[in-house]
Amino acid sequence: MTVELVNRILEGDVRTAARLMRGIEDGAADAFGEMADLYPHTGKAYIVGITGAPGGGKSTLVDTLITTFRQRDMTLGVVAIDPTSPFTGGAILGDRVRMQKHSTDSGVFIRSVATRGWLGGLARAAVSIIHIMDAMGKDIILVETVGIGQQEVDVTRLADTSIFVLTPGSGDAIQMMKAGILEVADIFVVNKADLEGASRSKMELQAMLGMKSGACEEWEPSVLLTEAVNNIGIEELVDEILKHQAFLVSGEGMEKRRKERARLELTEAIESSLKDYIDSNVDKAFLEKLVDDLVQRRTNPQAAASQIIGKSIKR
Amino acid sequence: MEHQTKLRVLVAKPGLDGHDRGVKIIARAFRDTGYEVIYTGVHQTPEQIVSAAIQEDVDLIGLSCLSGAHLFLFNEVVRQLIEQDAGDIIVIGGGIIPEEDITRLKGAGIKEIFLPGTSLDEILKWVEENVKPLSQRGGSK
Ligand SMILES: Nc1nc2c(ncn2[C@@H]2O[C@H](COP(=O)(O)OP(=O)(O)OP(=O)(O)O)[C@@H](O)[C@H]2O)c(=O)[nH]1
Ligand SMILES: [Mg+2]
Numbered sequence: 001m002t003v004e005l006v007n008r009i010l011e012g013d014v015r016t017a018a019r020l021m022r023g024i025e026d027g028a029a030d031a032f033g034e035m036a037d038l039y040p041h042t043g044k045a046y047i048v049g050i051t052g053a054p055g056g057g058k059s060t061l062v063d064t065l066i067t068t069f070r071q072r073d074m075t076l077g078v079v080a081i082d083p084t085s086p087f088t089g090g091a092i093l094g095d096r097v098r099m100q101k102h103s104t105d106s107g108v109f110i111r112s113v114a115t116r117g118w119l120g121g122l123a124r125a126a127v128s129i130i131h132i133m134d135a136m137g138k139d140i141i142l143v144e145t146v147g148i149g150q151q152e153v154d155v156t157r158l159a160d161t162s163i164f165v166l167t168p169g170s171g172d173a174i175q176m177m178k179a180g181i182l183e184v185a186d187i188f189v190v191n192k193a194d195l196e197g198a199s200r201s202k203m204e205l206q207a208m209l210g211m212k213s214g215a216c217e218e219w220e221p222s223v224l225l226t227e228a229v230n231n232i233g234i235e236e237l238v239d240e241i242l243k244h245q246a247f248l249v250s251g252e253g254m255e256k257r258r259k260e261r262a263r264l265e266l267t268e269a270i271e272s273s274l275k276d277y278i279d280s281n282v283d284k285a286f287l288e289k290l291v292d293d294l295v296q297r298r299t300n301p302q303a304a305a306s307q308i309i310g311k312s313i314k315r
Numbered sequence: 316m317e318h319q320t321k322l323r324v325l326v327a328k329p330g331l332d333g334h335d336r337g338v339k340i341i342a343r344a345f346r347d348t349g350y351e352v353i354y355t356g357v358h359q360t361p362e363q364i365v366s367a368a369i370q371e372d373v374d375l376i377g378l379s380c381l382s383g384a385h386l387f388l389f390n391e392v393v394r395q396l397i398e399q400d401a402g403d404i405i406v407i408g409g410g411i412i413p414e415e416d417i418t419r420l421k422g423a424g425i426k427e428i429f430l431p432g433t434s435l436d437e438i439l440k441w442v443e444e445n446v447k448p449l450s451q452r453g454g455s456k
Contacts, residue, residue, distance in 0.1 A: 015401060018372040019449075026320040028450060089321070090346035096367065097356040103363040109370055114321075114351050 002037045010041060012136045021111060021132055025125040035128055038135050045134035046245055049159030051145045056165045057191040058144050059098040060228035066102050068238045069140055075107040077133030077141040079126055084114040095144055109133055115146060156184040157264050160257055161244045163187045169197035186221055186244050193225035219247055282308055320448045322350040323373040327364045328357045329388040330380050338379045344435045361391035369401050375446045380410040393424040405446050
């Protein structure tokens with residue numbers, strides 16, 4: 001059964017892939033087993049993360065990146081993440097509007113994903129969705145994250161190349177320093193370069209990057225100017241992405257990143273298994289008793305947690 | 316809250332008219348009901364709508380058309396869905412649509428048509444009662 005499903009995905013069947021993505025998001029019982037069978041077929045695609053302040057032009061950039069990568073005969077997956085409303089649990093996923101002209105290109109698979117309460121600019125299902133696109137044989141996977149100021153750093157742990165998008169004179173620089181983005185982004189893009197102050201923003205950013213001390217074999221992030229709406233600077237951006245890829249592949253960078261990602265996935269899996277196990281196995285009454293004990297200060301959170309985890313691990 | 320089946324809906328405006336106020340209001344109402352709404356914008360061809368719907372694995376497509384070409388465009392969406400083995404995605408439409416066309420559209424497989432003046436509540440209630448996530452619909456694959 002799953003062999004058939006895996007084969008269909010490997011052949012690039014869109015409906016099957018789309019359904020599995022949904023199953024993962026919704027926590028469908030069989031989806032996780034299917035993912036497990038698909039896993040050996042993943043790890044080939046090159047993952048590019050795109051993050052930055054809201055409205056900076058990320059989706060428009062993704063649209064032009066798709067066009068340019070397609071012209072170079074590469075296929076793409078796009079994961080476009082937008083926030084879930086904390087009040088209603090619903091979401092308007094609007095990134096796709098800017099990329100719709102690629103909707104009918106069979107070399108492009110675009111999927112809109114809601115965060116569903118996940119922090120860090122990603123969604124819990126994002127990693128699995130990337131894997132599915134990877135298994136479908138997409139060469140490049142672009143991941144557009146939610147722009148939420150200080151928390152978008154997560155994507156850099158997932159991506160091979162991380163792009164940070166900002167706009168002229170937006171004063172994002174200080175924010176970026178605080179969020180530690182300067183340290184983790186591989187390429188900086190000042191989009192909306194048609195607006196005033198673009199070259200100044202570029203210079204400021206370069207100065208800040210210059211302050212960062214780095215060994216000489218390290219990648220030096222560059223700052224590019226783009227006008228996504230006018231399709232200007234995109235060829236250069238694609239060149240830079242491929243240059244970074246070549247840099248990673250020629251050194252130890254690639255292996256390091258893949259290892260980091262595997263570690264992230266493992267940690268994630270441990271945490272969620274443990275959580276699921278506790279949710280379904282720990283006696284609710286016992287949990288409530290611990291809560292009461294905490295309120296009465298008869299125990300402390302750490303000790304209470306050990307009691308639960310001790311129980312779970314012993315089985 | 317993370318692991319839960321949520322209705323996914325695609326709203327699109329096929330055809331030439333560019334008035335998207337109405338669909339945006341609907342999109343927001345769906346979001347406020349707790350659905351995940353994929354908005355694809357104006358001037359969409361049936362091909363674009365259908366392939367987006369399949370990639371996004373939506374349960375429902377809401378079409379709005381004020382240009383008078385609804386008959387062709389709406390029918391074409393349904394026809395292509397069936398052709399792509401995705402006839403289980405429910406399609407509804409809204410717009411200025413004459414009475415005689417409604418019968419033809421429904422005959423072609425559009426599940427419901429909402430005319431101007433229909434309240435948001437009516438639409439939401441209809442969806443609530445008639446659209447279940449694909450994975451929870453018995454029988455259909
Ligand atoms: N002037 C100018 N506007 C641009 C440029 N690129 C994008 N925009 C506009 O900026 C607005 C936001 O673009 P998006 O691509 O939706 O930005 P985003 O970063 O994806 O937005 P969110 O996903 O909502 O955070 C749109 O109105 C675009 O047309 C550019 O190069 N110059
Ligand atoms: Mg966007």
